[in-house]
Amino acid sequence: KNQVEQSPQSLIILEGKNCTLQCNYTVSPFSNLRWYKQDTGRGPVSLTIMTFSENTKSNGRYTATLDADTKQSSLHITASQLSDSASYICVVSEIYIPTFGRGTSLIVHP
Amino acid sequence: ETGVTQTPRHLVMGMTNKKSLKCEQHLGHNAMYWYKQSAKKPLELMFVYSLEERVENNSVPSRFSPECPNSSHLFLHLHTLQPEDSALYLCASSQEGRWISNTGELFFGEGSRLTVL
Numbered sequence: 001k002n003q004v005e006q007s008p009q010s011l012i013i014l015e016g017k018n019c020t021l022q023c024n025y026t027v028s029p030f031s032n033l034r035w036y037k038q039d040t041g042r043g044p045v046s047l048t049i050m051t052f053s054e055n056t057k058s059n060g061r062y063t064a065t066l067d068a069d070t071k072q073s074s075l076h077i078t079a080s081q082l083s084d085s086a087s088y089i090c091v092v093s094e095i096y097i098p099t100f101g102r103g104t105s106l107i108v109h110p
Numbered sequence: 111e112t113g114v115t116q117t118p119r120h121l122v123m124g125m126t127n128k129k130s131l132k133c134e135q136h137l138g139h140n141a142m143y144w145y146k147q148s149a150k151k152p153l154e155l156m157f158v159y160s161l162e163e164r165v166e167n168n169s170v171p172s173r174f175s176p177e178c179p180n181s182s183h184l185f186l187h188l189h190t191l192q193p194e195d196s197a198l199y200l201c202a203s204s205q206e207g208r209w210i211s212n213t214g215e216l217f218f219g220e221g222s223r224l225t226v227l
Contacts, residue, residue, distance in 0.1 A: 034215070041220075042220050042221070043116075045112065046216075049215065100152040100153040
């Protein structure tokens with residue numbers, strides 16, 4: 001059964017600090033991996049996408065990495081801002097269907 | 111603004127009521143989806159429509175009834191729901207059909223927060 005596990009479940013950091021969120025998956029065959037950001041009360045919005053051949057992708061202060069051999073991905077947030085407070089969802093797709101993780105809830109305190 | 115609009119944003123209903131959720135996409139996409147998001151659980155795929163044809167029905171109870179009159183509009187009709195159906199219902203669309211390609215991205219609406227009393 002395809003699964004996506006994210007850690008930590010929740011995280012609290014101070015504004016300006018860096019943090020890293022983890023995603024482990026067992027989805028096969030692998031097509032792509034996306035990180036979504038979901039603000040409270042809003043729908044998820046795509047941050048990055050990586051295919052099998054890519055091992056890093058940046059979007060501003062967000063950098064995602066992918067190790068297809070160990071089936072792990074991370075999302076690194078640099079110099080966090082209050083607006084980074086949200087849920088971050090890892091989504092791994094096989095050819096047809098995406099599998100969603102439960103998300104990591106990030107709170108950035110001033 | 112993602113180009114996917116959902117109404118209403120909030121809905122409170124009794125177990126005997128009949129209500130509908132509406133979704134409209136302005137992106138020219140071919141596929142539309144309903145997802146259920148409950149607290150501390152992954153998004154659950156409910157229905158997929160590709161070119162107005164239902165191609166996925168993920169063992170959803172019959173008290174949820176989808177309708178896709180055209181490629182831009184999607185409805186979720188609700189009837190005799192249970193309190194455990196309370197959740198955020200997200201509509202999404204994608205360029206491709208059911209087969210989400212290597213670059214396929216889901217564009218989500220803001221969601222409809224449903225509370226069943």
